[in-house]
Amino acid sequence: MRALKVLILEDDPFQLMALHQMLNANQVFDVMTADSVEAARQSLRNRGGVDIAICDLQMDGADGLELIRHLAQGGQARSLVILSHAAEGVREGVARLAFDQGLAVLGNLPKPATAAMLGDVLEAYERLEPVPEKDVLAPFCLEQLVAPANVQVESCVEQWIAYFQPKVNLKGDLLGVEALVRWQHPVQGLLAPGRFMSAIERAGFVVPLTWRVLEQALQMSAEVRYRQGEALPVAVNIAPQVLALEDFAPRVMALLARHELPASVLTLEILEHEALQPRAGQLEGLLRLRMQGCKLSIDDFGMGASNIHRLLQLPFSELKIPAEFVQGVADDPRQAAVVAGALFMARRLSMEVVVEGVETLDDFHSLLRLDVPAIQGYFIARPMCAADLLRWMSERKSCHSWPVVQENEPQDIPCSCR
Ligand code: C2E
Ligand code: MG
Ligand code: MG
Numbered sequence: 001m002r003a004l005k006v007l008i009l010e011d012d013p014f015q016l017m018a019l020h021q022m023l024n025a026n027q028v029f030d031v032m033t034a035d036s037v038e039a040a041r042q043s044l045r046n047r048g049g050v051d052i053a054i055c056d057l058q059m060d061g062a063d064g065l066e067l068i069r070h071l072a073q074g075g076q077a078r079s080l081v082i083l084s085h086a087a088e089g090v091r092e093g094v095a096r097l098a099f100d101q102g103l104a105v106l107g108n109l110p111k112p113a114t115a116a117m118l119g120d121v122l123e124a125y126e127r128l129e130p131v132p133e134k135d136v137l138a139p140f141c142l143e144q145l146v147a148p149a150n151v152q153v154e155s156c157v158e159q160w161i162a163y164f165q166p167k168v169n170l171k172g173d174l175l176g177v178e179a180l181v182r183w184q185h186p187v188q189g190l191l192a193p194g195r196f197m198s199a200i201e202r203a204g205f206v207v208p209l210t211w212r213v214l215e216q217a218l219q220m221s222a223e224v225r226y227r228q229g230e231a232l233p234v235a236v237n238i239a240p241q242v243l244a245l246e247d248f249a250p251r252v253m254a255l256l257a258r259h260e261l262p263a264s265v266l267t268l269e270i271l272e273h274e275a276l277q278p279r280a281g282q283l284e285g286l287l288r289l290r291m292q293g294c295k296l297s298i299d300d301f302g303m304g305a306s307n308i309h310r311l312l313q314l315p316f317s318e319l320k321i322p323a324e325f326v327q328g329v330a331d332d333p334r335q336a337a338v339v340a341g342a343l344f345m346a347r348r349l350s351m352e353v354v355v356e357g358v359e360t361l362d363d364f365h366s367l368l369r370l371d372v373p374a375i376q377g378y379f380i381a382r383p384m385c386a387a388d389l390l391r392w393m394s395e396r397k398s399c400h401s402w403p404v405v406q407e408n409e410p411q412d413i414p415c416s417c418r
Contacts, residue, residue, distance in 0.1 A: 004125070005030045007050040007077065009040045009067055011059040015112060019054060019083075022118045037062035037070075044076050052106065052125055053077040057084040057094060065094065072101035079104040079128065081121050085111050092334065104128055142199040145185060153208045159184050160209055162216035163383035164234075166392070167354055167376045170367070174393065175374050176233030178269065179217040180383045181209060201239075210242045214255060218266070220386050222259045227390070235267035235297060243270065249285030253292060263293035267318060270298055272305040283314070290315045295352070301342060311349075319346045323357020323377070330362035340370055 010016040023031050034040035057064035071077040080103045082091050095108045106124040109117055161184050164177040183191040217234040224232035297318035300306050321342050329335045346353045358377030
């Protein structure tokens with residue numbers, strides 16, 4: 001017998017009974033049934049949350065969407081199955097909404113459900129992973145990271161370390177790396193940007209952090225040239241306040257010159273959260289960097305202010321398609337259409353494309369079919385420190401095989417040179 005607790009919201013008594021029986025036939029006996037949203041809420045109040053909620057969408061009075069919001073906000077269900085006569089596009093929209101609200105969506109099914117469908121759903125529940133710890137870690141405020149008497153940029157800059165994540169083509173050839181900052185904190189340990197970038201922004205430290213990462217990225221590129229004869233292309237994330245610096249372009253060129261690197265090794269990934277009108281001076285600086293050979297990438301294309309309008313405002317040469325459009329692309333033809341559309345547009349604009357967040361073999365196969373030029377993601381490698389990247393590169397050279405990420409590997413591979 002499965003120790004699962006399931007709630008069914010269904011206003012058709014015949015369907016409700018059939019579902020109940022199918023669950024019993026699958027050894028699920030702890031079943032709460034409700035023919036209205038109010039009855040479902042009452043059951044949840046009386047008997048507590050459930051592992052799986054099976055939700056019809058259209059009903060008289062409050063509808064399934066209301067129950068889904070209630071389940072998500074109150075943490076009353078771990079996972080959801082949508083079962084409805086609604087059109088597929090509507091059901092998919094609801095699935096996405098539920099996912100964004102934190103519910104694991106096990107199935108998005110047309111009525112009537114069959115025993116086989118329900119069996120698949122229960123199997124999908126068994127494959128759910130425990131909530132990863134990283135998702136429940138809250139961002140720090142600066143005072144938790146730097147002693148209040150010591151909030152000087154000098155006291156932390158040495159602790160900001162560039163990690164590097166490879167980008168490869170579909171044959172597995174290394175095309176370059178993206179530098180991703182980590183805070184090697186003396187007390188809190190190795191922190192990913194999600195835990196400290198907002199504090200950095202509030203403290204006005206984004207500019208020194210960016211110069212630190214740029215410096216380490218170019219150092220890495222020069223180190224690879226020293227070892228292998230050819231510089232490694234590197235991409236660095238650039239926030240809008242850094243772009244707004246009057247001397248941004250000449251300082252970047254001076255850094256490249258100090259490392260004796262051609263501008264073509266550097267890609268600036270522009271991060272846009274708000275729509276900003278680029279100033280003439282800023283645009284001039286970016287155009288100058290482009291003319292010298294630097295590449296300019298629009299990061300997280302399609303999210304926030306990284307939109308088509310932005311694409312036409314700045315002289316971008318690369319477009320990065322974010323994980324949100326990629327993960328699950330194998331199972332969702334609409335996601336595949338979005339990625340294919342972005343690829344088509346980029347080709348017409350003679351832009352490079354990098355697809356981020358490629359985690360699974362299935363997603364990788366789908367991208368193969370779409371003939372994506374460059375991919376980045378845990379399927380290839382996680383971000384790693386400079387020493388580990390050099391080791392990773394030399395190991396690949398000797399074995400020529402696709403490295404596959406181990407399951408349950410930590411978010412970042414702890415730096416092995418420490
Ligand atoms: P981003 O520039 O879009 O970087 C991609 C993020 O996706 C990275 O997160 C990377 O570790 C993560 N990632 C890569 N492959 C996968 C995958 O297969 N699955 C999943 N789920 N995630 C994957 P990270 O390193 O935590 O960085 C988050 C964001 O922080 C970056 O997003 C960027 O916006 C910002 N950031 C990172 N480094 C810097 C920096 O030096 N300066 C600035 N201003 N922002 C930075
Ligand atoms: Mg980026
Ligand atoms: Mg990105």
